[in-house]
Amino acid sequence: MQLRSFACLLVAAVLTAFAAAPAGAETPVKFALDWKFEGPSAPYFVAIDKGYYKAEGLDVTIDSGPGSVAGIGRVAAGTYPLGFFDINSLVKFRDQNPDKAVIAVLMVYDKPPFAIGSVAKSGINKPKDLEGKVLGAPAADGAFAQWKAFVKENNIDADKVKIENVGFPVREPMLADGKVDAITGFSFSMYFNLLQKGLKPEEIKTMLMADHGLVLYGNAIMVNPEFAKENPKVVEGFVRATIKGVLDTIKDPDSAIKSVMKRNETGDEKIELERLKMAIRDNFVTPYVKANGFGGVDMDRLAKSIDQVGITYDFKNKPKADDIFTSKYLPPASERKL
Numbered sequence: 001m002q003l004r005s006f007a008c009l010l011v012a013a014v015l016t017a018f019a020a021a022p023a024g025a026e027t028p029v030k031f032a033l034d035w036k037f038e039g040p041s042a043p044y045f046v047a048i049d050k051g052y053y054k055a056e057g058l059d060v061t062i063d064s065g066p067g068s069v070a071g072i073g074r075v076a077a078g079t080y081p082l083g084f085f086d087i088n089s090l091v092k093f094r095d096q097n098p099d100k101a102v103i104a105v106l107m108v109y110d111k112p113p114f115a116i117g118s119v120a121k122s123g124i125n126k127p128k129d130l131e132g133k134v135l136g137a138p139a140a141d142g143a144f145a146q147w148k149a150f151v152k153e154n155n156i157d158a159d160k161v162k163i164e165n166v167g168f169p170v171r172e173p174m175l176a177d178g179k180v181d182a183i184t185g186f187s188f189s190m191y192f193n194l195l196q197k198g199l200k201p202e203e204i205k206t207m208l209m210a211d212h213g214l215v216l217y218g219n220a221i222m223v224n225p226e227f228a229k230e231n232p233k234v235v236e237g238f239v240r241a242t243i244k245g246v247l248d249t250i251k252d253p254d255s256a257i258k259s260v261m262k263r264n265e266t267g268d269e270k271i272e273l274e275r276l277k278m279a280i281r282d283n284f285v286t287p288y289v290k291a292n293g294f295g296g297v298d299m300d301r302l303a304k305s306i307d308q309v310g311i312t313y314d315f316k317n318k319p320k321a322d323d324i325f326t327s328k329y330l331p332p333a334s335e336r337k338l
Contacts, residue, residue, distance in 0.1 A: 026059035027234055032080040034065045034219060037264040039276030040188060040283075044084075045259035047245030056237030067140050067168070072222070076100045081227035082238060084108065086142040087220045087324065091309045094319040101225040104325045106239050106295045108246070109218025109283040114143035116150075116207040117175065117190035118182040124205060127154035127212050136166040136180035143184040146209055146216065148312035153213025172197055188278045192271050208282065216305045217297060218283060220325070232329070239329045243295055243336055250285060250338060253277050285338065293336030297325050 033041055044062055047053050053060040065071040065083070072093050075083040087104050094102070116135075118124040124133065127150065137144035151158045166174055166183070172190060175183045176197040183190060187206050194204050210216070221242065228235050249256040257273045264272070288298065302321040310318070330336070 026054060026057055027231075028059045028061070029053075029082065029234065029238060030080045031060055031062050031238075032065050032071055032074050032083040033062060034067060034071055034083075034085050035189075036064050037062075037260055038189075038267070039257060039260060039272040039274070040279040042253070042256040042260050042276055043242060043245035043249045045245075045263060046248050046256050047241045049259045049262075050245070050248065052241035052244045053238070056241050058234065058237055058241065060238070067142070069140050069142050069145065072102060075222055075224050076102050078224050078227065081224045081231075082221060082235070084219055084221050086112075086145075087217050087222075088112075088305065088309050089142060089145065090220075090222060091306050091319060091324055092145075092313055094323055095313075095315050095317050098317045098319075101323070102222050103225065103228070103323070104220035104222045105228075105235060105329045106221040106242060107217060107297045107325070108220055108295075109279075110286040110289050110297075111208075111210050111283050112142075112214070112216050112218030113186040113188055113279065113283050114146050114184075114209040114214065114216070114218070115187035115190065116143075116182050116184060116209070117172075117187075117194065118205045118207075119175065119194075119199065120203050120205055122181045122205075124182055124207070127156055127207070130182060131157055131160035133181035134162045134164055135182050135184065136164050136171055136174050137184040138168050138171060139165050141168075141184050142219075143186065143209065146214060146312060147184065149214060149216075149308050150209050150212065152311050187282060188275045191278065192275045195271065196268075215301055215308055217302065223329075228329075235329045236331075239295070240331050240335070243331065246284065246294055247336075247338065249276070250280055253280060290338060293333040294338065295330055295336050296327055296333075299325070 048060060069086055069089040071083050071085045072090055074080045164180055171183050172193040174180045176199055187208055191204055191206055223235055253276050257276055260272055261269050299321045302325055
């Protein structure tokens with residue numbers, strides 16, 4: 001009887017242990033966006049809703065961010081092991097913090113949405129037309145960070161452009177009210193924000209900096225170095241699942257936007273869908289991506305882009321392309337084809 005009782009207790013203990021620590025528990029991962037839950041953030045929510053992260057053993061939570069520049073510090077500090085921010089700002093961050101080896105692992109905006117926004121009546125049709133105008137630019141804006149390079153590539157007399165530091169929330173209202181002649185920002189943010197201010201499509205002018213001399217990349221997913229070293233399979237799984245979410249979003253943006261709107265109940269679905277389609281057309285899907293698959297970079301172009309960042313910034317510990325991006329976590333190109 002004593003032996004039988006012991007055996008029963010042993011079985012009960014084993015079952016209790018399994019209940020307390022279930023097999024296949026998902027790894028929690030915090031991911032930081034650059035901005036709000038808007039159309040272009042659809043791929044990550046699609047990956048959650050379709051179970052792509054879960055299939056990789058990941059329990060992913062997504063938070064909004066403070067902008068494409070400021071959030072990099074969150075990844076460096078480990079507050080968020082993974083984040084989505086401007087790769088050109090990462091170049092500057094690595095120069096300033098050579099001991100904090102944050103690195104990009106997935107290129108999302110092969111063509112950056114950095115742009116100059118204006119209204120038709122201002123007469124700004126080409127870069128040189130900015131001379132004699134007032135440019136409203138948030139100091140922390142990723143697009144404004146490229147201003148000096150844009151000036152050099154287009155032979156603009158910067159002394160003839162008055163720069164007014166404006167906050168993100170008042171940027172589009174100031175342009176709509178005629179308080180500034182042009183603004184810097186992301187194309188798909190400015191355009192639709194101006195529509196919401198009552199401007200008509202034909203009144204809005206958007207000049208992509210990448211169409212006027214900039215070879216820069218845009219936002220990429222980047223990782224905390226200590227987290228990547230300790231959890232390489234987690235990073236690989238996150239990248240693989242995200243790519244699946246991106247490819248699904250590109251194929252069917254009308255369905256993908258539903259995943260965003262579930263998390264943004266105050267947003268306008270029609271506007272967010274058009275914002276997403278604009279980002280897919282201008283930033284996600286480029287000739288390079290069509291030819292090589294989504295998520296990688298041309299390392300020669302990246303090296304040239306770092307040189308171009310040097311036009312706007314004085315390097316002290318200039319990073320190399322290999323310091324900024326690694327393809328080691330990417331799945332084969334066959335899994336990244338559009």
